[in-house]
Amino acid sequence: MHSLLILFDIDGTLLLTKGAGRAATRAAMLRVFGTCGKVDTHEFSGKTDWFTLVELLGAEGFKENDIAHRIPAYEREMAHFLENFIGNYTVNACVGALPLVQRLRKTPHIHLGVITGNVNAVAPIKLRAAGFAPDWFPIGAYGNESIDRNLLPALALGRANRYYNHIFRPSEVIIVGDTPMDIACARALGAVAVAVATGTVSYDDLAAAAPDYLLRDLTSFESVVLDNLHHAA
Numbered sequence: 001m002h003s004l005l006i007l008f009d010i011d012g013t014l015l016l017t018k019g020a021g022r023a024a025t026r027a028a029m030l031r032v033f034g035t036c037g038k039v040d041t042h043e044f045s046g047k048t049d050w051f052t053l054v055e056l057l058g059a060e061g062f063k064e065n066d067i068a069h070r071i072p073a074y075e076r077e078m079a080h081f082l083e084n085f086i087g088n089y090t091v092n093a094c095v096g097a098l099p100l101v102q103r104l105r106k107t108p109h110i111h112l113g114v115i116t117g118n119v120n121a122v123a124p125i126k127l128r129a130a131g132f133a134p135d136w137f138p139i140g141a142y143g144n145e146s147i148d149r150n151l152l153p154a155l156a157l158g159r160a161n162r163y164y165n166h167i168f169r170p171s172e173v174i175i176v177g178d179t180p181m182d183i184a185c186a187r188a189l190g191a192v193a194v195a196v197a198t199g200t201v202s203y204d205d206l207a208a209a210a211p212d213y214l215l216r217d218l219t220s221f222e223s224v225v226l227d228n229l230h231h232a233a
């Protein structure tokens, strides 16, 4: 059995925070930049937090360099506010996600990680709130590391190669996400693109973006994705 690296998106794929992320973003932006722009109507799905800041603050006259310099402060404040707010929101794992991850992490040839638009410090807070232990995902790439989500898979892969002491070929990497941007970032690496319709993007819109596998939810991940990959291997 060959090794597989499965990299999960967080929001809309593993869990839903039902407004906690937006509330923390609003507070952190006000603290760090003095404005939150049009955060109340912003579409976050599939974007890195850095990209979101450039979109929201570019419209307020901020230069990309000003934003880049304040990303570390923004990450700290996001973690601070989310930790404070998250208990007031209903945070749930997406259908099938928690039992799937619990099974996968006990499967010897399968290795896990995350690729998320969230800034690094926020990921464990969201994961814990939805019932996942952050250390089930020992490697990842995060939304404070690039404006462009398509650059995150290479970062995650390099970390996975070192952490798991195995050089994963792109065909051994599965990227699971809930938006066309997750599919695009899988393509950027040459990884297997799995789309799941538990986020804000509809099943039909995901189908139009032509992922390798399209799931209604993660309950069918093993029967649809893994069984097929094993036959192909």
Ligand SMILES: [Mg+2]
Binding pocket: 009, 010, 011, 012, 013, 045, 046, 177, 178, 179, 199
């Ligand atoms: Mg997502």
